[in-house]
Amino acid sequence: MRPTILSSILSLIVGGLVFPDLRDIAEWAARRLVKWAAPKWTDDETEAEALYEDWQAVIEDRPGAILKLVTATGFCVSAATRSYGRVVKSDYREAFKDQPSFATGLLRLWKIRGDRMQREVTIVIIKRALGNQLTYRQRFTNAVLVLGFLGSFFGWIWFCIGHNRVDNQTVSNGTTIVAATYLVLWWLLRRRRRKKFSQVSDPAVALTCSSEAVFTMKDPRSGREVMVTIREIPETTPGGLSAGNPG
Template sequence: MSGIEIVIGVVLGLVVNEATDLSPWLGRVLVRWAAGIEYADEDPQRPVRSEELQALINVRPGKLLKLLTGLGFLSAAVLTRLRRLVGSDADGSLAEALPPREYREDEPTMLVARYLFATERYRGEWKRHWIHIAKAGSVILLYGVLGVWVTQLRIKPQYAGFLTAAICVATLVVIAYRFAGWWFDRFVITNKRVMMTRGVLWRRVRMVPLMRVVDIQYNQSVLGRLLSYGSFTSGDRTTRRTISQLRDLPNPNELYLRLLEEMYEPTAVEARLGADDEDTEPAAPATDEVIAGLEKLVLSIESLIAALGRSER
């Protein structure tokens, strides 16, 4: 090895080392940019979101992973901004149909509304993370491939083609059914309880009252930290035992804080939601349209009666 090659190797090693040390700092800079792109300057959520993302960068293992996480949040913020611009009104105002964040106090969907009673306040609903259906689909696909392989080895050729086609169709049907179950399943939070609705053809509802929950925590694997999903475990206030475990929920850190706020600071939640309701303008009454419709209905009935009278004559 010549002297030039040694010098080049040392220089490249120093460059790589310095670039690696800069990765955490650059990751924090990128998430600050992401918060600035996602929220307007006057939005009070902007500094809060920036602090949350920087804290998330700090807990990411390694150095390059911090940089990759920052790039991921920055790209997501740019996509969100582009969606807002594409869905903007003619005067340039942002379309209300595109929420800036995933978590909003909205009206419950039809999948959840039927299980809520009138006096409880709806706080939000979430599907499981996409990794849940990815894991289930991978396992089902693996079994399908093994079934086809065994069929080709063990079954006579005159029957192998039919059984192979049957296994492929059954695999696709099971994957489609599991996908539908993932799509219809909902994790729901109200001011009274935590609820999980499951099933496509047979619906199953499981709920835990908030007053019974003494301990709630979430666990994240290494892959869960990379893709932002985790599992929740809740304990019983009286028996001190695990009463529920929910796997593969999205954004577990924010969801965990949402649950804690609902459990220990319900008055703060009500105050915030009340302020949001005051900011929204009430919908204009549709009394005139209703009266006009009733008048048209009466005229139609009168004309029908007159036509029947002329036909009897």
């Protein structure tokens, strides 16, 4: 019992001495972080001084040492990120990464497609969890394809335009050619995919192949071959006639 009582007494004494100091240390660290972050945010000394005063006022307005330290850490991280961006932009060794080319375009496209793949996987998991594997399959897939294409297309345009400026003047970089090339490649891939599924004549097979299959089938009334999508396919009998309309 004696060691336990002694350790408790020592803990109370040490805690009473340390906790007030920790509060003072947290407030001091918050002020130091803000003072370090302001010059990192901007290269202008006058603007940095004004920014430091504004941030310091925000820190002083926060209640509690922990909240002050967290707020100052947020200012510090934002300023460090902004400063790193300026350093990379001004480094001549990194200049080639900002020039639009086939390699940089593929790198940018790979990053965008990687993010798209994560979103597609998330949507598939959500759909399977809800049990709507066929009802909303085509709508979700079409939405992902359209949004993914628009994001990739306009993201590439932004990459070519926004990352190739010298003294606030846009350098001629063939943005239109790059964007048109991507659009043509996307159209060819879509056409190839549609042509592949147009050879499928069985609706059941089409459903298992793709959620947006387009294929040809013979109209039992006119005898002509028409191109239809999955949602337009009637339920057919083995004889080829519609189950709801035998005539």
